[in-house]
Amino acid sequence: MNNVFLEAATNLENASIKKWKEKGGKIVGYTCSFLPVEIFYAADILPIRLRGIDAHSMEISDSYYGPFVCSFPKAVIQLAGSGKYDFLDGVVISNGCDTLRRMNDCWRKMGEDIKGTLPSWFYYLDVPHKPDGHAFDWYVNQLKKLIKAIEQQFDVHISDDKLKKAINTQNAVRRIIWELEKLRRETPLKITGSEAYSAIIAGTLMPVDEYKKHLIEFVSEIRSRITDFAIDKKKVFLGGSICDDFELVSLIEASDAVVVGENVCFGIRNEKDRVDENENPIKALSMKYLSASVCPRMMGWYKDRAAMIIDRVRKIKADGVILQNIRFCDLHGTENGLLERDFDKNNIPSLRIEREYGPLTETGRLKMRVDAFIEQLKSAGINPQ
Amino acid sequence: MKTAGCDIGSRTAKAVIFENNTIVSSAVIPAKLDPVESSETVIQMALDHAKLKMENIDTIVGTGYGQQEIPFAHRLESEIVCHAKGAWWNIPSARMIIDIGGQDSKAIKIDQNGRVIRYTYNDKCASGTGRFLEIMADALHVELNEMGKIGKTFKEKLNISNQCVIFAETEVVSLINEEKEVADILNALHISLANRVASLARSLTIEQDIIMTGGVAKNIGVFDALSDGIGFPVKGLDGIDPQINGALGAAIIASEG
Amino acid sequence: MSIAAGVDVGSLSTKAVIIKSNKIIGFAIIKSGPKPVESANKVMEQLLNQTGIVQNDIKRAVGTGYGREKITFIDNAISEISCHAKGAQFFVSSARTIIDIGGQDCKVIKLDQDGNIIKFITNDKCASGTGRFLDVMAQVMNIDVSELGKLSQKSTKPISFASICTVWAQADVIKHINSRRPAEDICAGINAAMANRVSMMTNAIKVEKDICMTGGVAKNQGVVKALSSILGCKIKRIKKADPQLIGAIGAALFAQEKI
């Protein structure tokens, strides 16, 4: 297990964030994978993905959000309300789903009630739900506005060259991440899911150059290994809604399974396609980020996503798929239903579980389900190929 | 003038006899299957303590879940109003009342005259109710009234997060299977219950003094956790069994004619 | 002699079974205590005393249930889903769909003809549809959970329950009691609500005949009847053994295979 990544993935204000702050660096949090982090790197700002880990109660967020709401945004609000996100210089909220969109309202109101919990810069990015021409233009426009706002707020200039440089670095990272994915397709399997997953989560939580350095070391270290983590184990692919607590991955791997791939909000989705470095940077970013295949928020594009996921499951030779979603996440809850149907058609065994977000407290229930699923895979030994 | 209040809850029945602005006597019994029987038994107990007969009482106000079933009630009043009245009578500086009842919990905001300004109930999914503790006491094989004391002796901080009572119970079962200490589990339960209720108070925007009423207020674990959850100190009733507060409020309202 | 044992440490009760070449030669059921290890030891000790068998005669033991990991005297632990499937198949070899309603969980399991699990589904959304639901209701009604079934048979006009949440349904039950609705109608309502919940899961897995029901709730005629009428096909029940024991029996069978 790589300790740098583990530390970054398990601490809200991790070491590299602290270091960045000490150097007087600015940090902006964001909520959705439809935000091009390159823009912030081009402004020498550290973008970090907002998380809800370590939210042990909801007494603050429950006084703004209603009861029938996903526990992820609630957890984030709870942390912000209890000062755990005070280190942020800004936040970008976007309309990932209804509940995330409303985080804008809840956070602002909380800011009025609990002084100092609203970051000095609080920005809303309006992302379309389709990649069509007019939606694309809208998104380009939104990114231009975002850039202006950043330049004003942080008194910086985001030049095309800086953007191109950021894109170049981020693409490099994507290439390594994709190597990681390919490594997980090999036999012998030289990497466990929790290792890979902590590495992937860490990527959204530390400066890109630092991350790249560690990632390269990590990958070459894995290459040098001779162990096979898949011996007597079933290979599982993890899909579904937001999941940044790799306790879940560890829980799965605690029962004779190894997680070989994932398609969740955090994690590898379509790192295969990169940002076009020969295009105008903003256009190029828009083309990459307004992609229909990554998230069910892009209504009407299910078939693309299903095809992409099934292809990855096959290539990575998973014995089965675990589809999880946070309670009240309709988008993923429903898409998991569709996926389950298509997995059955392709006779890929799958297990659907619904859970609360955050510190794994349902271990008993989850473990029973996962154990049984692994036993099922063992007894049947169905091969997806 | 002698008045009485009778509060038929889902788990317990309470009665209070009230005369010239003082409590003459009170009684609490576990609710029977038949609310009529509950109400008659509990009022009789209260009357006996006061050495009074039914005909000595001028007005009786009924409240609580089974209020419709109280045969001898002259008037009915909502628990919200009764709890507000009782707490305010006991502590006039009260501006917010938090009552954790068997089936639901409420946060009530009142003005300086004890009149209800706003109130709110626990959200759906009842993990914020007294019932929650009863089910857990069951699962943990501890006495309901022992929970608070035992929980206070906790060492390890555990976390129970689930919205659903029964799932929360499953979490408890898992914790038991991990051989966690009962005290630690209880402490976690108290905190999770208190936090659910705290969010009710917060959603009304906090105002002091905050008074906690209802049977659960006797649970020192929940009581203390509630102050932490709200971020302001919560007070208990002064020299009065918090469980009878609803009935007390009813009796006071009766005396106001 | 090849004696195998299975122990099922559930959240409510702990069961143990000893089998010898596919014959059940003894079983014991006790209420689960706070510590699973103790419950397991206690039930095993009781069973050994009953049968006069000594620990060493037991060639292999398998544990299942929520507390399975902690049991000290077992050779390995297997999830209750697999064990219930195994046990049910042992009694009803034609079973393709197994419905098990346990204390904390409701599981519907689909099997192939060799008894391998093809697919299973468990209640994640909500705890109604678990044994706990019936326990809580029975407690409110002030009757023993085993009476729910019998009583509901007498019902003329079952109450239809609004809430599917255990705790809120309980509030409804109290209301109905207060308004003096006959107990049998309330029971019938409770059983129907339960059956409705379970039928959704069963249909979700695309029910295949024969359907076999295990777990304590299988004893509740009311639920079984209501369920089979919603599913539109008969539900087989295990007559030869207490449905509560199926998990433990499955575990014992797994143990026997490995001897």
Place this chain on the structure above:
Amino acid sequence: MRPELKEYNLDWLFASTFSVAKNLGKSSPDELEYVYKYIPYVRPLLKPVLETGKPALTFLDLFGDYYTDIVNAKENGKKVVMTTFCFDPCIFYAVENLLPVTLEIGTALTSLAWKRGSTDFMDYCTEIGFSETGCSSQRGAMGAYLAGLGAQIDLVALNMGGVCDTNANAYNFAAQYLDVPYYGLDYPSELTSDEAREYHHKDYRNLVRFIEEHTNCQFDIDRLRDVLEEKRKQDDLMNEIEDMQRLVPNPVPGIYHIMIYAARYTYSGKKKFTKMLEEMVEIVRENVKKGLSGLRNGVEKNRSFLVYIDNYSYGVALYEWFEKKGISHLGNILSRTFAETAPYTTGIPGTAYRIDTTNFDTMIDTLADINARMPMTRTIRGSYDAPNMWLDDTLSLAKIYGADSCIYLGTPGCRNTWSNIKLLARDLESFGYPTFIAYGDSFDSRVETWETSEMRFEEFYKIRGLL
């Protein structure tokens, strides 16, 4: 799903029920009482509706036609498009071989009129993989169509993406499950900017192309103009009703809001809907002349405004309770238009729409503007406290209606409003409007019994001194 249910086609059930029901207008009160004995589940809806007289018969006639057409769609070579409320279906009537099926209306009617409401259909959706926590308003009727117990759906077209993802998600599921073409209008979080306007227009043009492609027929300009002119009339009538609703006592019968809600999202642009509105206006005008309240007992003790939707899961128990208590129902966000002629559409540019039938382009732009200003797509898209959004609309409406209190009714499936209703309620209270948040489900009576809801309502009106 229960085997017995699979025997009945939902559209056919409605077609026959409503077609037969409209004849009840001729019956004497005694005859009616006799008939009601045999239709215990339809009664709670039918009785109060019939009591409204003329509009009732048109209402029943309208739905008789609507569902009969759907039942006969295939024979008549018509395609069926699955769509949502808060989408103006008049565009579909501008194509001669297209018929809209509006799920939420189907769910509401099923919940109102059948035994066990639409719960079996809702559960069926869960059985085939749809999220159980998804909004009940679609799950009801959707279950029937996905189970093949209704018209065969040819395409799915709606708006809601960006406003209510849960809604769009449900229709997306239906389209994927049935494997039929899908087009969803998408909405930015802002309403009045030029970019937003352009976005609406381009997005809607794609919808037009989508419809033409999948019905292989062109829009007929004259037909489109007729539909829009009809809609203009309907808007004016609805606005007149809204306007008269401001009077004290409020002369509009509360049940009208359900009737208008049901009709406008299925029959917009059709003559029978206009007829129903005309008959309503006539009655309300009479009430105004006589200074009568729309309440049956004539005494208005309280004026309540429903800040979101209505409840359809208890029959019309809530309306009956309002009647009993003398609470005048000031409508919800679903029963009004945001046409520039509406009494409360402010002068702020871009918040209201104008119907312009000059040429094809102006008409398509008009439709785009209308759809961007349907009650939900207008009101709950952006931040609830942003200009012209939920708080603004609620406050201005509550003010001009002279509301004494505000009520939130919704469904636990509504991620959007349940993510900020506590904030809205808190602000409304600070503006002096006692606000009640109901936890029940507007379409699924299993979530909270009417008895429980009634208890909560009683308590609210009593404790807050509103009656």
